[in-house]
Amino acid sequence: xxxxxxxxxxxxxxxxxxxxxxxxxxxxxxxxxxxxxxxxxxxxxxxxxxxxxxxxxxxxxxxxxxxxxxxxxxxxxxxxxxxxxxxxxxxxxxxxxxxxxxxxxxxxxxxxxx
Amino acid sequence: xxxxxxxxxxxxxxxxxxxxxxxxxxxxxxxxxxxxxxxxxxxxxxxxxxxxxxxxxxxxxxxxxxxxxxxxxxxxxxxxxxxxxxxxxxxxxxxxxxxxxxxxxxxxxxxxx
Numbered sequence: 001x002x003x004x005x006x007x008x009x010x011x012x013x014x015x016x017x018x019x020x021x022x023x024x025x026x027x028x029x030x031x032x033x034x035x036x037x038x039x040x041x042x043x044x045x046x047x048x049x050x051x052x053x054x055x056x057x058x059x060x061x062x063x064x065x066x067x068x069x070x071x072x073x074x075x076x077x078x079x080x081x082x083x084x085x086x087x088x089x090x091x092x093x094x095x096x097x098x099x100x101x102x103x104x105x106x107x108x109x110x111x112x113x114x
Numbered sequence: 115x116x117x118x119x120x121x122x123x124x125x126x127x128x129x130x131x132x133x134x135x136x137x138x139x140x141x142x143x144x145x146x147x148x149x150x151x152x153x154x155x156x157x158x159x160x161x162x163x164x165x166x167x168x169x170x171x172x173x174x175x176x177x178x179x180x181x182x183x184x185x186x187x188x189x190x191x192x193x194x195x196x197x198x199x200x201x202x203x204x205x206x207x208x209x210x211x212x213x214x215x216x217x218x219x220x221x222x223x224x225x226x227x
Contacts, residue, residue, distance in 0.1 A: 004156075009154075031213070033214070040219070041200065041219060041220050042217070042219055043157075043202065043217040043220075044216075044217070045214045045215070045216075048212075048213070048214060055211075055212060056212060056214055090156065090157065092157075094213070096213075097211055097212070097213045098208075098210060098211055098213050099144045099145055099206050099208055099209055099210060099213055100144075100145060100162075100164060100206075101213065102147070102159055102162055103147070103159075103204075103215055104159060105149070105156045105157035105159075106156055107154065107155055107156035108154075108156050
């Protein structure tokens with residue numbers, strides 16, 4: 001069974017649309033993350049949540065709104081999509097939100113905005 | 115400026131050859147993580163290093179962290195086509211809570227049979 005799973009894997013949508021990416025982890029971890037990998041393959045953190053509470057928000061535009069209904073799920077909703085939002089979005093989780101905890105990543109969601 | 119530098123950016127080797135990828139930080143790290151990314155498969159965790167001078171091995175891959183905890187190397191012995199992919203180093207600078215990893219730009223490894 002996949003430890004960190006995210007859907008959809010591929011998403012092509014038009015500018016201005018609103019879309020969501022769902023993420024679930026079955027590892028029993030307390031902390032979940034969203035990372036963005038841009039066209040230059042640069043992987044950067046967007047958000048982290050610990051037990052449903054927002055911990056890190058790396059100056060991401062407020063068009064991006066994460067939602068954590070429980071600690072096993074962290075969904076990413078994006079409003080008014082722009083061309084620059086095209087990227088691969090990775091969900092991840094770790095046991096705790098302190099140093100020394102390995103972060104496990106999902107397979108990524110390829111978002112293309114046209 | 116980029117705080118975490120990886121080198122080389124890309125590497126092409128013949129199967130069976132050894133290779134080394136480097137990751138250098140401008141600041142002392144609390145931890146250094148190595149991941150491998152293959153297209154469509156996300157990031158696969160390889161190894162974590164936390165102590166100065168630490169060295170870990172798994173199969174044909176060895177990772178080391180220097181004593182100052184600012185530089186790490188990933189060494190692959192007798193490379194195989196299955197080693198091909200993008201290798202990413204992730205730095206933990208948090209030293210406590212608000213934990214996150216900051217990544218280098220990756221090294222694209224091609225192994226020719």
